[in-house]
Amino acid sequence: MDTASPATSSSALVDETAAAIRARIMSGEIPIGAQLRQAELAKTLGVSRTPVREALRQLQTGGLIEVVPNRGAVVRVPAPWEVREAYEVRAELEGLACVRAVRRITRDGLGELRATNELLRPGDAPPNAASHAANDRFHTLIHEIAGNERLARVIREINEAFPRNVSALVLQEHPRHRDDNFAEHERILAALQTEDPDLVRREMQSHVISAGEQLARWYERRSATVFRG
Amino acid sequence: MDTASPATSSSALVDETAAAIRARIMSGEIPIGAQLRQAELAKTLGVSRTPVREALRQLQTGGLIEVVPNRGAVVRVPAPWEVREAYEVRAELEGLACVRAVRRITRDGLGELRATNELLRPGDAPPNAASHAANDRFHTLIHEIAGNERLARVIREINEAFPRNVSALVLQEHPRHRDDNFAEHERILAALQTEDPDLVRREMQSHVISAGEQLARWYERRSATVFRG
DNA sequence: CTTCCCAAAATTGGATCCAAGAAGATTTGC
DNA sequence: GCAAATCTTCTTGGATCCAATTTTGGGAAG
Numbered sequence: 327m328d329t330a331s332p333a334t335s336s337s338a339l340v341d342e343t344a345a346a347i348r349a350r351i352m353s354g355e356i357p358i359g360a361q362l363r364q365a366e367l368a369k370t371l372g373v374s375r376t377p378v379r380e381a382l383r384q385l386q387t388g389g390l391i392e393v394v395p396n397r398g399a400v401v402r403v404p405a406p407w408e409v410r411e412a413y414e415v416r417a418e419l420e421g422l423a424c425v426r427a428v429r430r431i432t433r434d435g436l437g438e439l440r441a442t443n444e445l446l447r448p449g450d451a452p453p454n455a456a457s458h459a460a461n462d463r464f465h466t467l468i469h470e471i472a473g474n475e476r477l478a479r480v481i482r483e484i485n486e487a488f489p490r491n492v493s494a495l496v497l498q499e500h501p502r503h504r505d506d507n508f509a510e511h512e513r514i515l516a517a518l519q520t521e522d523p524d525l526v527r528r529e530m531q532s533h534v535i536s537a538g539e540q541l542a543r544w545y546e547r548r549s550a551t552v553f554r555g
Numbered sequence: 556m557d558t559a560s561p562a563t564s565s566s567a568l569v570d571e572t573a574a575a576i577r578a579r580i581m582s583g584e585i586p587i588g589a590q591l592r593q594a595e596l597a598k599t600l601g602v603s604r605t606p607v608r609e610a611l612r613q614l615q616t617g618g619l620i621e622v623v624p625n626r627g628a629v630v631r632v633p634a635p636w637e638v639r640e641a642y643e644v645r646a647e648l649e650g651l652a653c654v655r656a657v658r659r660i661t662r663d664g665l666g667e668l669r670a671t672n673e674l675l676r677p678g679d680a681p682p683n684a685a686s687h688a689a690n691d692r693f694h695t696l697i698h699e700i701a702g703n704e705r706l707a708r709v710i711r712e713i714n715e716a717f718p719r720n721v722s723a724l725v726l727q728e729h730p731r732h733r734d735d736n737f738a739e740h741e742r743i744l745a746a747l748q749t750e751d752p753d754l755v756r757r758e759m760q761s762h763v764i765s766a767g768e769q770l771a772r773w774y775e776r777r778s779a780t781v782f783r784g
Numbered sequence: 785c786t787t788c789c790c791a792a793a794a795t796t797g798g799a800t801c802c803a804a805g806a807a808g809a810t811t812t813g814c
Numbered sequence: 815g816c817a818a819a820t821c822t823t824c825t826t827g828g829a830t831c832c833a834a835t836t837t838t839g840g841g842a843a844g
Contacts, residue, residue: 336615336622337797364826374799379827383609386565387616393565396805396826411705418651419644476640480709566827593796603829608797625796625835 337380339373344381346371351390351401351489358489358548362391362399389487404488406542406549413538416484419477420465420534421527424514426472428523435471436518442467443511446497448504453497461493464511468530492537495544503540510536566609568602573610575600580619580630580718587718587777591620591628618716633717635771635778642767645713648706649694649763650756653743655701657752664700665747671696672740675726677733682726690722693740697759721766724773732769739765 347367350356368378382399385391393399445460469478485491496503510533517526576596579585597607611628614620622628674689698707714720725732739762746755 336612337624339798340612363824365824375826376798376800380609380612383565383569383612384616387613395566397807398826408705411703414703415648415651415706415709418647422644422647474640474643476637476713477644480644480713484705484709568828592794594794604796605828605830626837627796 337377340377340380340384343367343371343373343377344384347378347381348385348390348486351385352486352491352494354490356401358401359403360401362401364398388483390489401489403549404545406545409488409538409542409545412484412487413534413541416481416538417531417534419481419484420468421531423469423472423474423477423481424518424526424530425523426474426477427468428518428521428526430473431471431518435467436515439464439467439518440515443508443515446504446508446511448501448508453504457497458493461497461507488541490541490544492541496537496540499540499544506536566606569606569609569613572596572600572602572606573613576607576610577614577619577715580614581715581720581723583719585630587630588632589630591630593627617712619718630718632778633774635774638717638767638771638774641713641716642763642770645710645767646760646763648710648713649697650760652698652701652703652706652710653747653755653759654752655703655706656697657747657750657755659702660700660747664696665744668693668696668747669744672737672744675733675737675740677730677737682733686726687722690726690736717770719770719773721770725766725769728769728773735765 347356347362356362362382364375364378364382368375371378382391382393386393386399390402391399392402442460442464446457446464451457465481466478469481472478496507510529514526514529514533517529520526576585576591585591591611593604593607593611597604600607611620611622615622615628619631620628621631671689671693675686675693680686694710695707698710701707725736739758743755743758743762746758749755
């Protein structure tokens with residue numbers, strides 16, 4: 327899609343390696359706090375240590391992993407307050423995206439948003455990979471409509487800074503969270519239709535804050551249980 | 556200052572190398588659009604190509620340079636619309652920082668802000684390195700008062716994404732810009748004293764937008780003259 | 785004179801090598 | 815028997831090596 331996009335392409339192998347490692351962290355295959363040994367990753371991914379090292383450097387810049395000088399890389403263990411900080415920022419940015427989207431959205435765009443959220447309607451089927459993708463899609467659609475690449479990029483970077491993101495968790499934990507998520511999306515859709523920028527902003531902000539709060543609570547529970555097995 | 560900060564320390568050499576390259580780009584010693592040859596950088600900085608490559612990878616992730624697969628790295632040439640996009644995002648974030656700062660600022664903090672801006676008062680002396688530092692300090696002080704590390708980090712990343720930033724330019728171009736910059740800071744200080752969050756937010760947002768507009772215009776003029784210069 | 789093609793030089797990218805540092809095990813001293 | 819020091823092993827970090835791709839310069843053909 328992007329012809330003149332500011333996306334820096336870099337080397338194919340390094341990017342693939344970074345994406346592979348990130349995917350394994352995001353999926354939980356590599357757990358939070360785990361050590362990332364370069365030789366092991368290189369062997370698993372079928373490359374040498376060089377691209378692995380550069381990939382780790384990329385992930386480190388994004389904040390997903392932490393590299394201590396002579397002791398290697400570990401998957402970062404975010405503190406709940408870090409999640410709340412990040413999601414306060416994200417809420418502000420998603421709010422801005424909504425304000426921009428109100429001015430730019432078309433009938434087709436609104437329809438696509440509605441269709442996407444229908445995939446999240448509770449009761450149909452248990453959450454699966456498709457619903458996670460739909461949840462992501464709902465937000466990225468708004469970012470596309472907002473038409474500010476930097477804005478979309480910053481939000482994506484915040485989302486990718488934590489080894490578990492909202493889409494992967496909120497839909498699985500409590501069924502209640504799933505219902506809330508759907509309902510909040512519906513409120514955003516309704517607000518978009520009123521074309522009231524402030525209303526859309528508030529709806530989106532409260533949605534993001536509550537999602538972030540759930541993610542922060544998940545980390546709190548995790549840190550409480552990780553010591554007793 | 557940061558003891559438990561989420562700053563990933565990484566390797567010393569690579570970080571120093573990245574900082575050195577970034578400094579040379581920011582200062583203009585390495586011009587916009589210039590090729591960055593690994594061997595040359597390695598020789599200049601007195602290290603081997605390995606840390607240079609990892610440093611370039613870091614800078615690439617930040618968006619300051621662009622790496623095309625088998626053709627090396629160049630200092631990115633930002634389009635004016637990219638600057639405007641980024642500064643719309645930055646304005647929103649600096650606005651959020653102000654809203655948070657209003658609730659948290661102390662008498663001492665306000666005094667430090669005032670003192671910092673006094674260094675920018677026009678008429679005293681021509682802009683120098685100290686005034687650039689003071690301009691940066693005025694904003695980072697607010698970020699510190701705001702007390703959200705992620706917020707400060709995202710703003711810093713946006714600021715470092717362009718090979719020329721506002722502090723380095725606005726103070727040097729037109730004397731009028733310098734006056735405006737000082738006056739806008741004074742308005743922000745006054746707004747902070749009123750403790751009206753919305754007012755402070757508006758003042759800061761319009762300040763950042765106008766600064767970004769000046770930066771964008773600088774890039775426009777640059778792209779207009781680069782072909783006949 | 786321009787354009788296309790081919791070859792040589794230069795540069796990047798991946799792999800390997802070696803040193804330096806840290807963690808862990810073993811041994812030694814008390 | 816316990817603690818401290820040392821030695822071994824493992825892992826990272828930097829340097830070097832080699833292959834692959836790009837670029838550039840020269841030459842030949844149109």
